Amino acid sequence: MKKIDIACIIDDDPIFVFGIKKIMELVGFCKNFMVFRNGEEALNNIKAIISANEKLPDVILLDLNMPILDGIQFLEEFTKVPCKKKIIIYVVSSSVDPEDILRAKSFDNVSDYIVKPISVEKLKEILKHIEKVDQC
Structure with a gap:
């Protein structure tokens, strides 16, 4: 499997961030x-990267429940x-609320x-999906 260049994690939980980076x-x-740590910080930085014509992330793992600008608000602004x-976006949340899932999707x-x-297997699935998208 091919490594992607840059992964972006938008999440306010330092334990999740530490764990997902290790995985x-x-x-x-x-x-x-x-x-x-939040959608606003991510949005401002991604806009700056675009303006500077620097390298953008290939994938974003986005939490829904964050302070300042949550995942849905980030998506509304990012679009x-x-x-x-x-940029391929995966919403990663502890919420199992069907409304959250439908709204994000x-x-x-x-x-x-x-x-x-997120399991090791799920990350491998994401890598395979990104490879397929890149081949299109």
Whole structure:
């Protein structure tokens, strides 16, 4: 399996962030990480990266429940940002509320909704999905 270049984790839980980074390293998921504690921080940084014409993440793992700008608010704002690169987004949340799942999946750029915790197998599935998208 091919490693992706940059994975972006948007989550306010330092324990989840620590754990998912370790699992990503174990699987050989990506070469680099971007980590943001809330949607606003992520949105501002991604806009700056686009403006500077720097390298964007290939995939975003987005939590729903965060302070300042939550996952849904991030998605609403992110869809307005002009971006030439297609960034694959996975919503990763502890919420099993069907309304949250439907709302998150209603965004075109959301590939899937994953209930925490993420397993090694799920990360491998994500890698395979990204490889298929890249081949299209």
